Every structure is written in C-alpha cells, then in structure tokens.
Amino acid sequence: MxxxxxxxxxxxxxxxxxxxxxxxxxxxxxxxxxxxxxxxxxxxxxxxxxxxxxxxxxxxxxxxxxxxxxxxxxxxxxxxxxxxxxxxxxxxxxxxxxxxxxxxxxxxxxxxxxxxxxxxxxxxxxxxxxxxxxxxxxxxxxxxxxxxxxxxxxxxxxxxxxxxxxxxxxxxxxVDGIYTADPNICPRARKIKEISYDEMLNMASLGAKVLQIRSVGVAKKYNIPVHVRSSFSQEEGTMVVQEDSVTEQLVVSGVTHDLDQARITLKKVPDQPGIAAKIFSPIAESGILVDMIIQNTRATGQTDLTFTVPKADYKRAMRTQEQIAEQIGAEEVFGDPDIAKVSVIGVGMKNHSGVASLMFNALARENINIIMISTSEIRISCIIEEKYTELAVRVLHTAFGLDKED
Amino acid sequence: MxxxxxxxxxxxxxxxxxxxxxxxxxxxxxxxxxxxxxxxxxxxxxxxxxxxxxxxxxxxxxxxxxxxxxxxxxxxxxxxxxxxxxxxxxxxxxxxxxxxxxxxxxxxxxxxxxxxxxxxxxxxxxxxxxxxxxxxxxxxxxxxxxxxxxxxxxxxxxxxxxxxxxxxxxxxxxVDGIYTADPNICPRARKIKEISYDEMLNMASLGAKVLQIRSVGVAKKYNIPVHVRSSFSQEEGTMVVQEDSVTEQLVVSGVTHDLDQARITLKKVPDQPGIAAKIFSPIAESGILVDMIIQNTRATGQTDLTFTVPKADYKRAMRTQEQIAEQIGAEEVFGDPDIAKVSVIGVGMKNHSGVASLMFNALARENINIIMISTSEIRISCIIEEKYTELAVRVLHTAFGLDKED
Structure with a gap:
C-alpha cells in the first residue's frame, strides 16, 4: 500500500x-x-x-x-x-x-x-x-x-x-538504469544500484542524459526516492536517494564523459577588473552556454583565460572573442574543438584525499595529457584530447575499482 | 469598422x-x-x-x-x-x-x-x-x-x-456557397445569393452538408448573418439571414437529395397503443437514427408502418425488426436499401398552394414512382427508387424555375 x-x-x-x-x-x-x-x-x-x-x-x-x-x-x-x-x-x-x-x-x-x-x-x-x-x-x-x-x-x-x-x-x-560509465565505450561498466542525489546531479549535467537535471534537484529538495528503470523489462534499475541512505558507498560512483566541448583560450589578457565581464557578456548575449572557465595568473599583470563552449557554438564564439581580444588588448585567441571532458564523481571523495592524484596518475600512465582541470566538492573533471576519451574512461573506471566482476 | x-x-x-x-x-x-x-x-x-x-x-x-x-x-x-x-x-x-x-x-x-x-x-x-x-x-x-x-x-x-x-x-x-441543387448531378444548379435560416435548416439536414445544422439554429436564434464562402477565392458566397431580409424570395429555393436512406416496412401490424414504442425502442437503443416514419391506417384494425434508416444501419435494423415482428404479431417485414430522398425547400411555399402537386406532376411525367411522402412547413420530401435520383433532381430544379440563365 x-x-x-x-x-x-x-x-x-x-x-x-x-x-x-x-x-x-x-x-x-x-x-x-x-x-x-x-x-x-x-x-x-x-x-x-x-x-x-x-x-x-x-x-x-x-x-x-x-x-x-x-x-x-x-x-x-x-x-x-x-x-x-x-x-x-x-x-x-x-x-x-x-x-x-x-x-x-x-x-x-x-x-x-x-x-x-x-x-x-x-x-x-x-x-x-x-x-x-x-x-x-x-x-x-x-x-x-x-x-x-x-x-x-x-x-x-x-x-x-x-x-x-x-x-x-x-x-x-x-535504459535500465544509471551506469558507472557509458557501456558503449566502457564494456566493464556496471549498473549502479543506488546513487545519491548529488552524484546524480553531477552525472546528469555531465552527459548521463537519463534524467532532466532539474528533476533531480526537486527530488533532493523534497527527499523523493527516484527509481530509474527500463519500461521494457521487470528488472530493478537505479535508485536515486539521499546520501545517507546509500548503503554501499564507494569513493567514486561513476566516470562520465562529454564530447560536446570546444576550448577557447585568450592569451595575455590584461589583468584588470572588468575584463572577464567584457569577455563573457557577448557570449551570454548570443545564448552560448559556457561550461568550464579557467584563469591562470601570470606574474606580469597579464593572465591567460580559457573556457569551453558546446562544439556547435565554437565558430560563433571564436568570432566574438577575436573582436573582444582586439578591444581588450589580448595577445592572441586560439581554440580547439577536438577536446572532451572526462569526470569522476562520488560523494565518497569528500572524505578521501588522493582521488585527484589517483585520477591524474591513471591518465599519466597512458600518456594522456590534461589540458584543463576543474573540481567541485564531489567531482573532478579533466579536459583532454578527444581521441583519448574512450581510453581515459576505461582506465579511470578500472583505477577507481568500478569494473564489474566477471 | x-x-x-x-x-x-x-x-x-x-x-x-x-x-x-x-x-x-x-x-x-x-x-x-x-x-x-x-x-x-x-x-x-x-x-x-x-x-x-x-x-x-x-x-x-x-x-x-x-x-x-x-x-x-x-x-x-x-x-x-x-x-x-x-x-x-x-x-x-x-x-x-x-x-x-x-x-x-x-x-x-x-x-x-x-x-x-x-x-x-x-x-x-x-x-x-x-x-x-x-x-x-x-x-x-x-x-x-x-x-x-x-x-x-x-x-x-x-x-x-x-x-x-x-x-x-x-x-x-x-465550396463557394449554397447551391439550388448539387451541381454534380444538376448542371443547371445556381449559387444562392441569400437564403433564410429556416430554409438552410432544412437544406443542411437533407444533405447540403455545408454547415453543421446546430450552428444554423444558433444563428437564427441570435440573428447572426452567416456568410458561407470559399477560402480559395475572393468571390461572395451565400448569405444565410432572417427570412424577411431575403430580397428575392422564390417559392422554392432549392432541391436536395439524400442517398443515405434505406426503407423498412412492417406489414399488418396490430393497431394497438404501445406498438410503435415496441418497434422503435430497440432501434433507438442501438443508436440507429430513424429519419422518416409513415403509418397508413387499414380498415381492419391493422396498420402498415414504414420508416427509413441510414444505409449503413439497414441490416442491423432489419434483424431487430424481424424479432420485433414476431413478438408483436406483424405479418411481414420487408425492406429496400436502394432508395433515395428528394426534397424541395422554400419558405415561399407557405404562401403558395400547388407546390406539392407541381412536384408530384413533375415526377409523374418522368414515370418516377413515389414510395413515401413527408412534408414540413417549408419542405416536401419524396422517397423514390435510388436510380431515379439524378433525373428527379433535374426535373424538379427545372419545374420550380431554378435553372440558371445561360
């Protein structure tokens, strides 16, 4: 009942x-x-x-x-x-x-x-x-x-x-649930039995595409257990629940990838207040969604600024930035549409140090160069060359102990 | 404005x-x-x-x-x-x-x-x-x-x-308006410039099929002029208006025909109260629409009863009546799906005697036998053999002076 x-x-x-x-x-x-x-x-x-x-x-x-x-x-x-x-x-x-x-x-x-x-x-x-x-x-x-x-x-x-x-x-x-990675590129991916709302929020936004991201936010706010499962079978799927209800909590719950990324870098941007606004206002006005933004400080009062946009918006975003670069006196604009984002997600990493180093080491062993890094409380994402996507997902999946038992 | x-x-x-x-x-x-x-x-x-x-x-x-x-x-x-x-x-x-x-x-x-x-x-x-x-x-x-x-x-x-x-x-x-008859079978049919609500009510129910009959009733009640016209030309169509607004009032405004009729006759039905209810209740219960009903009194305490139903319901209605006939002691049930209804319509006939005789004479001249007759204030309808439909419409159209000028 x-x-x-x-x-x-x-x-x-x-x-x-x-x-x-x-x-x-x-x-x-x-x-x-x-x-x-x-x-x-x-x-x-x-x-x-x-x-x-x-x-x-x-x-x-x-x-x-x-x-x-x-x-x-x-x-x-x-x-x-x-x-x-x-x-x-x-x-x-x-x-x-x-x-x-x-x-x-x-x-x-x-x-x-x-x-x-x-x-x-x-x-x-x-x-x-x-x-x-x-x-x-x-x-x-x-x-x-x-x-x-x-x-x-x-x-x-x-x-x-x-x-x-x-x-x-x-x-x-x-689909019959949420997987530890995309089974199409990672044959050892396992179906996750339970996952927390926060992990799912990070999964969905990174391309798991099973649930509308907003619905997970609502489920979390009102603590509604969500069971994602297949309409074509009677099998149990994945339960999305509160963090403390997840019984077997791994450090990392899943590895995701997102191929719909392109990178744009402005080199030697004058390090002044208001510059970032000048760069991103025209991007926002043209309705382009920016995902990652990274800024490195240089010693010289200049900075390099890199961000990613969806591949479909890459050319349009580049044209905008070439104009902006001239206005603000940046030295150069260059970009690369052939990149991908791989991420590891897990509420467990809040209590475990060493997740980042394990990730970077796993990628380094395969000579996969990391172009950008961004982190949240329960997620580490790396931008890499697109051609290494499948390899990266597989080695991370293995490195974090997610491979299914044979 | x-x-x-x-x-x-x-x-x-x-x-x-x-x-x-x-x-x-x-x-x-x-x-x-x-x-x-x-x-x-x-x-x-x-x-x-x-x-x-x-x-x-x-x-x-x-x-x-x-x-x-x-x-x-x-x-x-x-x-x-x-x-x-x-x-x-x-x-x-x-x-x-x-x-x-x-x-x-x-x-x-x-x-x-x-x-x-x-x-x-x-x-x-x-x-x-x-x-x-x-x-x-x-x-x-x-x-x-x-x-x-x-x-x-x-x-x-x-x-x-x-x-x-x-x-x-x-x-x-x-279509570009209401015609004096179906132009497909009566080449001399003319487009009617103005027609009264009452005539249109009779036209629509008899198969002109241009306007939903209920809409004409609403238009009449609230006296809303309705202009029926083609969406594929700029030409004026037919105005449906109050009777006294129709400028050129003919005795008969149009000749219609309805091929979707089948006839069922119960012969020698006992002439007792409640018999008609016994006959029509099962018809109504099976959702069959009865159009014309005619009952002739015989001298002998028996009566013949004839009614029409849509052709698609003919067999079903016949089966019902065969059972009923036995119950009520009628002598015989017979029917004919190959009939048609032709009607002349016009508010002018209220003030003109002789419309019926003109109609019957016109049909008689062509040896078209009239199987049933029913009349309303502004309409006379005859059931005839289906094969005479086109001929009947044409001769009536001519007889009532509706043919278009060459």
Whole structure:
C-alpha cells in the first residue's frame, strides 16, 4: 500500500502497442493495492514533428504559441492511456497541466513549477482512480499553457510526487538504469544500484542524459526516492536517494564523459577588473552556454583565460572573442574543438584525499595529457584530447575499482 | 469598422501553406479596421487519424478521454495560426475552449454550449489583437474538455459571434456557397445569393452538408448573418439571414437529395397503443437514427408502418425488426436499401398552394414512382427508387424555375 508515481518517456509510449505495456504495468501496480499516478511524455518523435510545423509557420515561433502547440503531444498520450485503462476495466482519468493545477511561472518553453494543487488528484485517488497526468506542461496564473523544457516530464513527475508526498517516483525509460560509465565505450561498466542525489546531479549535467537535471534537484529538495528503470523489462534499475541512505558507498560512483566541448583560450589578457565581464557578456548575449572557465595568473599583470563552449557554438564564439581580444588588448585567441571532458564523481571523495592524484596518475600512465582541470566538492573533471576519451574512461573506471566482476 | 468572426474548415487549414492563406485573409480584414476573431477546425484528416488511434487504444473509447484526444487537433491549428500572425507582425493570441470560456454541458462528444464568457476575447480585441479560437471544443463546469460533435467548429463560430454580438460570421469552406441543387448531378444548379435560416435548416439536414445544422439554429436564434464562402477565392458566397431580409424570395429555393436512406416496412401490424414504442425502442437503443416514419391506417384494425434508416444501419435494423415482428404479431417485414430522398425547400411555399402537386406532376411525367411522402412547413420530401435520383433532381430544379440563365 503505497502512493507510487510512474513516469514513462517518449520511447515507452511511441505507439498504442507500447502504451498498452504502460497500461499493464500501471494496472499491476494498482492491483497490488497501491495508489497510482502516471505521468506521460509525448510519443517519441512527436515533439520534433510539432517543432517542424512551427518552423514552417513562423521564422521565429512565438514562445507562448509554441507551448500551446507542443502541449498537444502529452495531451494525446494521456488521453490514449486513460481510455485504454478504462477499456481494460480500471477507473482512470486524464488530467492536463491546468487540470492538475501544475502552476508555473510565465517563462514559456522553460517554465518553472511554482506550486501544484493536489486536490483533484487526491479526490480521484480516493475513488481508486489511476490518475494520468500529461507531463511537460503547466499553466501560468493567467491561464496560459506553459511547458517545462526538454525532458520536462521528469520534473513534472518528481514535482507531483513531492506535492503528493508519494512514497516513490519511478522513471521508466529506454535504459535500465544509471551506469558507472557509458557501456558503449566502457564494456566493464556496471549498473549502479543506488546513487545519491548529488552524484546524480553531477552525472546528469555531465552527459548521463537519463534524467532532466532539474528533476533531480526537486527530488533532493523534497527527499523523493527516484527509481530509474527500463519500461521494457521487470528488472530493478537505479535508485536515486539521499546520501545517507546509500548503503554501499564507494569513493567514486561513476566516470562520465562529454564530447560536446570546444576550448577557447585568450592569451595575455590584461589583468584588470572588468575584463572577464567584457569577455563573457557577448557570449551570454548570443545564448552560448559556457561550461568550464579557467584563469591562470601570470606574474606580469597579464593572465591567460580559457573556457569551453558546446562544439556547435565554437565558430560563433571564436568570432566574438577575436573582436573582444582586439578591444581588450589580448595577445592572441586560439581554440580547439577536438577536446572532451572526462569526470569522476562520488560523494565518497569528500572524505578521501588522493582521488585527484589517483585520477591524474591513471591518465599519466597512458600518456594522456590534461589540458584543463576543474573540481567541485564531489567531482573532478579533466579536459583532454578527444581521441583519448574512450581510453581515459576505461582506465579511470578500472583505477577507481568500478569494473564489474566477471 | 465591424466585428467579424471568420471560421475556417479542415481543408482550409490542411497544411501550413493553407494556414498562411488564412493568415493573409485575417490580416487583410484586420487592416481594413475591423476587429477579427478566427475560429479554426483541425487540419483535414487529423480528427480521423486521432479516432483511429483511439480505436487502437480501446474497443469502446471512453467519451471523456476521446474529447481530450480530439481537442488536440484544433489546439494545433490555433497555435500555428497565432504564431504565424505574430511572425507576420500582427498582435494575435490563441485561445483554447476553456480559455475562451466556451462553457458546455457534460455531453462528451456532442456537447451543447451553455454560455460563453467574452471578457478575455474582448480585452484582446480592445488591444487590437486578432483572436484565434480553437473551434469544436469547450469546457464543462468541472473543467473537463468537451467537444461539440462533427462540424462543431461551425457552432463554435456562430455561438462566439452571437456572444460577441458580431456583425457577421463568415464560414470559409471548400465550396463557394449554397447551391439550388448539387451541381454534380444538376448542371443547371445556381449559387444562392441569400437564403433564410429556416430554409438552410432544412437544406443542411437533407444533405447540403455545408454547415453543421446546430450552428444554423444558433444563428437564427441570435440573428447572426452567416456568410458561407470559399477560402480559395475572393468571390461572395451565400448569405444565410432572417427570412424577411431575403430580397428575392422564390417559392422554392432549392432541391436536395439524400442517398443515405434505406426503407423498412412492417406489414399488418396490430393497431394497438404501445406498438410503435415496441418497434422503435430497440432501434433507438442501438443508436440507429430513424429519419422518416409513415403509418397508413387499414380498415381492419391493422396498420402498415414504414420508416427509413441510414444505409449503413439497414441490416442491423432489419434483424431487430424481424424479432420485433414476431413478438408483436406483424405479418411481414420487408425492406429496400436502394432508395433515395428528394426534397424541395422554400419558405415561399407557405404562401403558395400547388407546390406539392407541381412536384408530384413533375415526377409523374418522368414515370418516377413515389414510395413515401413527408412534408414540413417549408419542405416536401419524396422517397423514390435510388436510380431515379439524378433525373428527379433535374426535373424538379427545372419545374420550380431554378435553372440558371445561360
């Protein structure tokens, strides 16, 4: 007897046959005596199709209207699942964002949830209904439809689980959990049984791409256990929980890599107040996301400044910096799009010295040159040459004792 | 300077290119100084596609959830048109049924509009916005999405025009107006310039299929002039107006035909109270629509009873009646699916005797046998053998002076 929120992603609802699997799983959970709330994404490919239509309709699709358009995707799957559940004999009802009272700010396309009115969901649950909520969408205080950004259904699910004080939020996806590294490049990668919210936050932002990063933040804030698992099997996946609930705590939980990095360096920048602002303002204005920033002090009143941007924005960012370099009197701008970021993550490293040196030594043994380093409390990231990515991930995976047992 | 409601049907918004035509027309009307409210249908084919999905999802799709699903069609076109108008420099905003406060009863799939709150539309119009409303959909008092039935966007348009006290409601469709007969079988058919609401009510129900019949009733009640015209030309179409506004009033305005008729006769039914109820209750319960019913009294305490049903329901209705006939002691049941209904319609016939005899004589001259007759105040309908349909329409068209001048 628990209150269980289950979220199914686009590949899990790609057609009516797959939606039937979702229905069967929901019915089973319900038949076991649990209260069940289902959050759905749009069918795989539908959101992209709608964005294509919008781009036919307008050069710059209005954001309010784009949200009205995109919201139809989740509305479709929610209605289909609800009618399927009813047809199979269950009591069920679909709720759209505004009906479930998922109230957000007015930031169309990337809205944040302000509050969730749970009365209607609770009334339906009390009558033993399976409640099907369209994910990804909300409503602002004026009644306009908003959406929560790519992957927003994850955040819908966790936020609704939090508002309902659910026992667990299950995220069904096309992978069967979180791995210690990408199994495609690291054959010895293991599925992680339990991981802390903080580790997951660092995993997600570094490219694990299983959960929308914001949803993990919400789960952490309200302490909602999140179970990431496959909708195509019955196997257990990965539990994302509070740090002190993780039973077997390793120093390092995983090794991630991110190929979508390009590096830009400004050499001999005058070391004066306001220079960094001059460099990064035009980058921010053109909507380019900067990831790592590193500044080394030189003795001479000059400094070298290096930062990374997504590969797709590299040329645009370079052009901006060439102009800036001239204005601020930097000696030279140069860059490199052929880099990658490898990171080791683990809450355990807070209490263990030597993680950094173990990492640097492991890379050094393979003659992998480290171009940049950045660290957080539970993460160490190194920028290396792109061609060494796979090798680096494998040797770090082994060095930190993550390899699966044979 | 007028308040103009324009409704565009599915073929008029079938793709983004056609939606652009709609945008151009709306912008032109707006630039002439008018306030403009646009009501849209779903893209042609989309509603059928969604119904197909629903039938995959459930044997009997739940009606509430089907409405949630179907409402996405109009939501899509409304969002696309609004973003297109904004992209073209106009102020515009889409409103869904619940946002436009189109409040209906809870009869999912065939809801009736109870009231329309016009505040939001009026506020937007006051700011010179082109308001784009998703047709076909409404909301019940509990906040559930409802739809108004096939062709319901016509009713949305006329009801919103009435609520706003609009000067005119323009219905843009893929035909250029109402004709005196179907031009496909009557080459001499003329486009009607003006027609009364009552004539249109009779035309629509008899198969003119240009306007949802309910929308004409609403237009009549609130005296909203309706202009039925083509979205693919600038030509004037047909004005549907109050009877006393029609300038050139003919005795008969049009000749219609309906091929979707099948006849069932119960012979020698005992002439007792309650018999008719016994015959029609099972028909009604199986959702079969009965059109004409004719009962002839015999001298012997027995009666013959004949009625018509849609061709698709003929076999099912026959099976029902064969059981009933046995129960009530009727002598025989026989039927004929190869029949058609031809009708002449005109408010002028109220003041002219001789319309019926002119009709029967015209058919008799061609040796067309009349199987059944039914009349209303402004309509005379005859059931004939299906093979004579085209001939009958043509000779009636000529007999009542409707042929176009060469």
């Amino acid at each position: 628990a209150l269980i929120v289950q979220k199914f992603g686009g590949t899990s609802v790609a057609d009516t046959q797959r939606i039937r699997n979702v229905a069967n799983r929901a019915l089973k959970t319900h038949a076991e005596g649990n209260d069940v709330v289902i959050i759905l994404s749009a069918m795989a490919g539908v959101t992209d199709h709608l964005i294509g239509l919008a781009n036919e309709a307008a050069e710059i699709p209005n954001r309010r209207e784009l949200d009205v358009l995109l919201a139809t995707g989740e509305q479709t799957t929610a209605a289909l699942l609800a009618m399927m559940l009813k047809d199979m004999g269950a009591d069920a009802q679909s709720l759209l964002g505004h009906q479930a009272e998922v109230v957000t700010d007015c930031e169309y396309g990337n809205a944040r949830i302000l509050e969730i009115g749970t009365d209607r969901i609770k009334r339906l649950l009390a009558k033993r209904n399976i409640v099907v909520v369209a994910g990804f969408q909300g409503v602002d205080i004026k009644g306009n439809i908003t959406t929560l950004g790519r992957g927003g259904s994850d955040t819908s699910a966790v936020a609704i689980a939090a508002a309902l004080n659910a026992d667990i939020c299950e995220i069904y996806t096309d | 007028a308040l103009i409601v324009q409704k565009f049907g599915g073929t008029s918004v079938a793709d983004t290119q056609r939606i652009r035509n709609v945008a151009n027309r709306a912008l032109k009307t707006h630039a002439e100084g008018n306030d403009v409210v646009i009501i849209l249908s779903a893209m042609a084919g989309v509603t059928d596609h969604l119904i197909g999905l629903a039938n995959e999802a459930a044997e009997i799709p739940n009606r509430r959830e089907l409405d949630v699903l179907l409402a996405t069609g109009e939501q899509t076109t409304a969002a696309l048109l609004a973003m297109m108008l904004k992209d073209m420099g106009a102020d515009a905003q889409s409103l869904l049924g619940h946002q436009a406060e189109v409040v209906t009863d809870c009869e999912y799939g065939n809801a009736r509009i109870l009231e329309i709150g016009t505040d939001r539309i009026k506020r937007l119009l006051a700011k010179r916005n082109i308001v784009v409303v998703a047709g076909f959909q409404g909301v019940d008092i509990k906040g559930n999405i409802t739809t108004l039935g096939r062709g319901g966007s016509d009713t949305s348009a006329v009801a919103i025009a009435a609520a706003l006290n609009a000067d005119i409601c323009e219905i843009y469709t893929d």
